[in-house]
């Protein structure tokens with residue numbers, strides 16, 4: 032039986048029986064492009080084999096570094112943006128729950144892990160500095176280029192704090208840099224100051240890098256089991272190899288979302304019923320959006336957190352513009368369950384829930400929502416994982432990574448580049464007065480005035 036249960040029964044009202052088989056030839060062609068490297072962006076397929084083909088010496092070094100951090104620090108400050116942030120944050124939340132950082136030390140497997148360098152908010156940076164306060168801390172700065180503005184500024188600020196507290200030598204021992212093997216500003220700084228460093232492999236783009244040191248060091252710092260994470264991803268890599276749509280649910284998901292897209296369902300909402308999967312949605316949005324939104328086409332990836340958003344977005348999903356479809360990531364057995372107390376007076380009328388746990392109530396909400404939204408004209412796909420273990424997360428990550436590779440080729444784009452991200456950066460550099468941008472600065476100034 033498949034480890035991830037993929038349920039597409041709630042798209043049958045919207046997709047004719049012949050449509051999926053008709054996609055098989057295209058999926059087979061997309062599979063060949065992906066596997067044989069004949070598709071666009073082929074140099075960035077390193078993630079395909081990553082779960083089994085990684086640097087084991089470096090993997091062991093990451094675990095050692097995490098142990099050292101756990102011994103000498105209360106907090107690990109992780110600095111990065113985009114693919115150098117979202118995967119790590121998503122995994123830390125998924126595996127450790129919503130209140131991990133607030134738990135007393137004795138109830139945590141690892142150190143507190145906080146994230147910065149993912150915005151230009153001075154207030155956030157200040158609040159985070161105050162949060163770290165006088166406590167012992169280390170830094171994991173993550174940047175392939177080393178020149179991305181947001182993490183570069185945050186790194187300067189936390190590096191200054193680290194040097195003030197420990198002096199240059201000890202500060203250098205508390206900085207872990209995850210960056211390119213040879214190139215970039217951060218690599219230069221590593222060489223100059225002797226920081227311990229980990230490598231972002233060349234063939235793995237930022238949004239596919241969660242199973243590289245980019246994600247692995249912050250995850251390990253929380254005490255999570257990296258071997259199980261990689262094991263889950265490796266088993267998924269083996270499970271999702273067959274191009275046959277009847278045997279490969281990740282490919283089936285890719286094909287169905289393309290069928291829906293061509294009918295006008297141009298927005299996909301990734302949904303969860305567990306708050307610690309909120310960041311999973313953010314990771315998925317980058318994976319899908321940066322991979323597919325190009326050449327003036329692509330599904331717009333959005334998200335909703337249930338049941339919370341049923342009381343805000345629920346109205347729109349039920350009755351708004353009919354261009355939405357939903358993909359629910361469902362957890363069969365969340366880590367905890369809660370009994371609902373019965374009250375003698377039953378003033379709120381809740382005693383009808385007698386004998387039902389909160390997880391059962393949540394499951395009924397899911398079932399009710401799927402039926403209601405389906406009736407309202409919204410196709411719903413469900414990707415169900417058994418639990419919130421490291422193994423399941425590794426499996427799930429790979430499911431969506433391989434699906435977006437196939438999906439991108441089905442839609443005739445290069446799923447592995449992100450040229451559009453540069454546009455705002457160029458303008459920002461010009462407006463900030465960065466040397467080399469004088470001409471653009473003059474042009475923008477005219478437009479602004």
Ligand SMILES: O=P(O)(O)OC[C@H]1O[C@](O)(CO)[C@@H](O)[C@@H]1O
Nearest residue numbers: 113114115174175176179237452
């Ligand atoms: O790791 P870097 O070079 O700081 O880049 C950060 C992120 O910026 C992007 O290049 C564009 O958003 C992402 O793909 C990448 O993950």
